[in-house]
Amino acid sequence: MTPSDYDYLRKLLRERSGLDLSSDKQYLVESRLIPRARRAGLSGIADLVAKIKAGAEPLTSEVVEAMTTNETFFFRDKIPFDHLRDTVLPALVQARAGRRSLRIWSAASSTGQEPYSIAMCVKEFAALAGWRVEIVATDLSQAVLEKSRAGIFSQFEVQRGLPIQMLVKHFTQVGELWQLNADIRAMVQHRQLNLLQDFSHLGTFDVIFCRNVLIYFEQDTKVGIFDRLARLLEPDGVLALGAAESVVGISDAFKPYPERRGLYGLNVSRTARPGIKGMMPQVLKAVASAAR
Ligand SMILES: C[S@@+](CC[C@H](N)C(=O)[O-])C[C@H]1O[C@@H](n2cnc3c(N)ncnc32)[C@H](O)[C@@H]1O
Numbered sequence: 001m002t003p004s005d006y007d008y009l010r011k012l013l014r015e016r017s018g019l020d021l022s023s024d025k026q027y028l029v030e031s032r033l034i035p036r037a038r039r040a041g042l043s044g045i046a047d048l049v050a051k052i053k054a055g056a057e058p059l060t061s062e063v064v065e066a067m068t069t070n071e072t073f074f075f076r077d078k079i080p081f082d083h084l085r086d087t088v089l090p091a092l093v094q095a096r097a098g099r100r101s102l103r104i105w106s107a108a109s110s111t112g113q114e115p116y117s118i119a120m121c122v123k124e125f126a127a128l129a130g131w132r133v134e135i136v137a138t139d140l141s142q143a144v145l146e147k148s149r150a151g152i153f154s155q156f157e158v159q160r161g162l163p164i165q166m167l168v169k170h171f172t173q174v175g176e177l178w179q180l181n182a183d184i185r186a187m188v189q190h191r192q193l194n195l196l197q198d199f200s201h202l203g204t205f206d207v208i209f210c211r212n213v214l215i216y217f218e219q220d221t222k223v224g225i226f227d228r229l230a231r232l233l234e235p236d237g238v239l240a241l242g243a244a245e246s247v248v249g250i251s252d253a254f255k256p257y258p259e260r261r262g263l264y265g266l267n268v269s270r271t272a273r274p275g276i277k278g279m280m281p282q283v284l285k286a287v288a289s290a291a292r
Contacts, residue, residue, distance in 0.1 A: 001026055001045045008049055009033075009063075016064045017140055018196050020218040029067070036066045065141040069216065072110040073160035075117045076211070080240045080262050084207070085121050087260070088238050091286035092206055093127045095236060101132040105205045107195065107229075108213035109137035112148030112188070113157070116180055118209065119187040120166055136202060138193035145190050151180035195225055199232070206234050211262075212242035219250065226251035230266055239264040 006026050013019040021029070030045065037048040040059060052060045075081045092102055104122075106115035115137035122133050139145050158167050158178045171178040193199055195213065208229055214222050230253035233239060239254055241247070241262055247254045254264035 001030055005045055005049045008053075009045075012052065012060075013064060013067055014218070016060075016196075017068060017194070018217040018221045019067055020216060020221070032066050033063060036063060061142075065143060068141055068144075070110045070141065070144050072113045072212070073157070074113045074162035074166075076114065076161060077243045077262070078161070080209070080211070081117055081121055083260055083263055084118065084240075085125065087286065088207060088263075089121070089125050089128065093125075094286070096206070100130070101134075102128070102207070103134045103136070103203065103205045104207040105202065105209065105232075106135065106137045106188075107193075107208060107210040109139050109144075109148060109190075110141075111144045111157075112137065112151060113153075113161070114209060114211065115148070115188045116151065116184060117161075118207075119184050120170055122187065123170070123184060133187065135188045136205075137188050137190050138199075138202075140192070140194050142192055145192060148188075149185075149190050151185040153178050153180075196221070199228065202232060204232050204234050204237075206237045207240070208233055208237065209240045211240060211245070215242060215245050222250050226253050230254060233266055235266055235268060237266065 006029065009029055010021050013021060033045055033048060037044055040048070040051070042048050042051065048059075048063065052063060096102060102122075104118055106118060109115045115135050119135050122128055122135070137145075137148060139148075152174065153171075154177060158171065167178065170181050170184050172181060193202075195210075210225075210229060214225060217225070226247060229239060230251075241264065243262060246256070247264055248256065252267055255267045257263045257265060
């Protein structure tokens with residue numbers, strides 16, 4: 001790959017998906033895009049770049065998708081899901097007793113293991129029986145959303161992080177594969193969404209999981225996304241980030257919970273959102289005090 005083709009692809013990826021590639025990742029681009037070029041009947045990266053420059057769609061979107069990292073597994077990192085079950089959902093059940101509804105967003109949901117892990121936690125939380133719980137799963141990539149919608153996983157995938165009791169309870173074996181039962185699949189709504197673009201139309205959420213995606217973005221992009229996530233989180237809502245991600249030193253829109261690794265609440269005194277200063281952050285208090 002020529003340096004100028006690499007520079008062109010780096011810029012394209014930064015603009016279209018936020019992916020911030022360092023100057024030494026040519027091998028990664030080649031390993032992902034040469035097979036993609038061949039499938040499109042092209043001889044290699046130079047041809048692929050020429051097609052993209054000529055405005056070829058859906059090829060350009062497919063190239064952007066091919067460069068995303070979709071690694072995920074059920075109950076990834078375990079701790080955020082323990083927090084969800086043990087402190088966040090109990091606090092929300094009290095705080096939302098009047099309206100008996102919850103909205104939860106998995107903001108880079110990949111092939112579905114994250115939103116379905118959330119759905120299984122919700123399903124098994126007896127106090128939420130009869131509540132309206134919406135789980136919205138969004139991702140840039142159509143391909144991962146399609147797989148997620150089907151809710152079909154290999155033996156290898158269900159062996160990563162999923163407790164055996166949950167496999168038995170919520171999945172049906174189909175040949176060598178496992179399909180999530182219809183009741184769990186029906187709890188998750190899928191939509192394609194690019195976090196670089198406006199997402200205010202999604203409405204507000206009580207819990208947002210935005211995990212293992214911001215890590216690929218440059219600092220300014222992260223700042224902008226944190227600001228926009230803060231506008232969609234209920235004043236007493238909870239944001240969960242990935243184990244290697246944090247708001248610290250990047251955004252003051254959120255503050256971390258002490259001893260609740262990976263969980264953040266709105267920094268009510270700093271947020272630009274009108275009308276929420278001075279609100280009683282009931283859920284925040286319950287989550288924080290459970291951590292003590
Ligand atoms: C590593 S996976 C994380 C999946 C899951 N959240 C987890 O933690 O296991 C990252 C996902 O982010 C998606 N992604 C990358 N850039 C994105 C963007 N600009 N907007 C929305 N999703 C994006 C990728 O398609 C990929 O499925």
